[in-house]
Amino acid sequence: MSLICTGCGAPLQMDTEDAPGYITNEAFMREQPVCQRCYRLIHYGQFQPMAIPEETYRQVVMKALARPSFVLYVMDLFDVSGSIVPGLTGVLRQHDVMIVANKFDLFPKQTADEPVKSWLLREARRAEIPASDAVLVSAKTGYHMDELVEQLEARARKKQIVVMGMANVGKSSLLNALLSRLDPEQTRFTTSAFPGTTLGSMAIKLGDNGFTIVDTPGLMGKHRIQDRVCKASLKLIMPTERLRPRVYQLQKGQSLFLGGLARFDFIEGPPQSVVVYVANQLRVHRTKLQQADSLYQRHLGGLLTPPCVSCDEGLRTLVPKNVSFTEGRPVDLAIPGLGFLRLSGHAIKGVIHLPKGVTVNVRNALL
Incomplete structure (x- = not known):
């Protein structure tokens, strides 16, 4: 069988029910077959976690980038530090790379585009991502999606468009928003709130636009709390509505x-304000240090949840x-x-406690 699932990109197979791409004979005969995992997710909301190994992910992306491409490097603007894909800086330098920062709808209404865009490009340079430009979008609301289409029409007409990024940054939702503008009749990608929905690489040729879009799977990692x-x-840590800073x-x-x-x-330090940007539904608790x-x-x-008993055991011990910072600019x-x-931005000495394997990223303040 050479067909791939039109929902997640996994090669379809009938041999192993617990493996990616499993499909029954009856389902395979449908016009646009999807694997059993995608079918259950779409129709029943049942999600079966699956993660591809990092080396397999790298091989898939390297294969997609075997020829000159226009790369859409999708990031979650709420989680920029967790959106950086490790180990691909060298190969990306050979292509035209544009950062697409998704989920701008989560930020306060008064958030201005240009300062955030400039901040994002500085962070990209710091992470050695060779991006020539960035666009802030919301696949959910359609914000700046038309601008993204204009960028593609101007810069990617003669190149394949490769979409890459970490799991759960909103790649599939972004692609569906693009398809609705470029080719409304095209099959949609499977989306969910859970990381690791897309498992394989999928290429789609769009009707009259002359585009070939290649979607790659999202990488999961132990350095992000959401993956553990x-x-x-x-559902308690992933924001779904505009953030209310605390x-x-x-x-x-x-x-x-x-x-x-x-x-x-x-x-140690003078009394000062600390602004917390986390999902509105996550409980934040203040107490005395002692x-x-x-x-x-x-x-x-x-009172302090998550983690719960079903989460990664390693989350239950904080390191x-x-x-410490001297007087200066605000930092995150x-x-x-x-x-x-x-x-x-006031002088302060503190201690940040995080699960083993999770590292705090100190940066100039985003907001």
């Missing part, structure tokens, strides 16, 4: 818990890391797959 929580906990006036000797997944201790350890032990999985403490804390 269970399905129920994922401002805490902190002084030394106080701690902030982000659920039970992260903790920030204010050790009570923080005992509170964590007593209330992990209850401390010292952070970005936690891949969870959100970020905005520090005001």
Whole structure:
């Protein structure tokens, strides 16, 4: 069988039910067959987690980039540090790369485009992503999608368009929004709120537009918290509506818990505000530093949730890391797959506690 699932891109097969691409004989006879996993996700909302190995992911992307391409490097603007794909800087330099920052609809209404775009390109250079430009979009609302189409028509007419990015940055939703504008009759990609929906590479030739779009699978990794929580906990940490920043006036000797997944201790410095950007449904708890350890032990999985008993066991032990800043510009403490804390720019010494394998990213403040 040489056909691939039109939903997730996995090669269709009838041999192993638990493997990617499994399809029954009856389903295979349909006009546009999808694998059993995609069918259950589309019609019943049942998600079966599957992750491709990093080396397999790299091979798929390298194959897609075997000829000159216009690369749409899709990032989640809410989780820029968790959107950086490792190990592909060298091969990307051979192509025309544009960053597409999705989920702009999550940010406060007064957020201006140009400062965020400039900030994003600076962060891309810092991460050695060879991007020539960036566009801020929302696949959900359609924001700037027409501008993206104009960019494609101007810059990618004679090249294949390769779409790449980490899992759950909204690649499939973005592609569906593009298809609705470029070729409304084209089959749509399977989407879900869970990472790792797309499992293989898919090429689509669009009708009168002359485009060939190649979708690659999203990479999952242990460095992002969202890839290590269970399905129920994922709903608590993934924002689905415009963020409501939470401002805490902190002084030394106080701690902030982000659920039970992260903790920030204010050790030394003048009283100052800390702005928390996480999903609105995630509970943030302030307490005294001297009570923080005992509170964590007593209330992990209850008051401090997630993680829960179904999440990765490694999330239940937090590792401390010292952070300190002199008086200067505001900075973010970005936690891949969870959100970020905005520090005001006053001198401060603190400790950030995160699960093993998750590293805080210190950056100039996004907002």
